[in-house]
Amino acid sequence: MFKSIHHAAIICSDYPVSKHFYTEVLQLEIIAENYRADRDSFKLDLKLPKGGQIELFSFTNSPPRPSYPEALGLRHLAFCVDSVEKVRQYLLDNGIEVEPVRVDEFTDKKFTFFNDPDGLPLELYQCS
Incomplete structure (x- = not known):
C-alpha cells in the first residue's frame, strides 16, 4: 500500500533564518520556492535523497508547538x-x-x- 514518505511539512517562525538553516547548513537542494500572497506565506520545497521532500512554510502568528517534555504528536x-x-x-x-x-x-x-x-x-x- 504505502511506498514511502513523500514529504514532511514544517512551519517556521523566521523564514530567512530557517531557509538558511535547511539550504545552507543542512545543504538541502531547493526544488521550488513560492510566495502565496493570499496567505502572506512562503512555501519552500526541499529535496531529500531518494525522493523525499521537506516543505518549509512561513505563516504569520503561528502558535508555538510544545516539544519538551515529550508532547503528543510527531516527536x-x-x-x-x-x-x-x-x-x-x-x-x-x-x-x-x-x-x-x-x-x-x-x-x-x-x-x-x-x-x-x-x-x-x-x-x-x-x-x-
Whole structure:
C-alpha cells in the first residue's frame, strides 16, 4: 500500500533564518520556492535523497508547538547518515548545538539529536 514518505511539512517562525538553516547548513537542494500572497506565506520545497521532500512554510502568528517534555504528536524527524560523528562535527563547526552521540539499545546504531531554528527536534541516525 504505502511506498514511502513523500514529504514532511514544517512551519517556521523566521523564514530567512530557517531557509538558511535547511539550504545552507543542512545543504538541502531547493526544488521550488513560492510566495502565496493570499496567505502572506512562503512555501519552500526541499529535496531529500531518494525522493523525499521537506516543505518549509512561513505563516504569520503561528502558535508555538510544545516539544519538551515529550508532547503528543510527531516527536522528531530523523535523517539517515553514513557517519553520525562526521555529521555531528560538521553541525558543531557550523554553530549548531548537538547532543552527544548515543547508541540505540535495540539496534546498536549510533544516533544524536539537534534542533532547527524553531526548536524542532531533528535526529541523525546511522544507517550504514
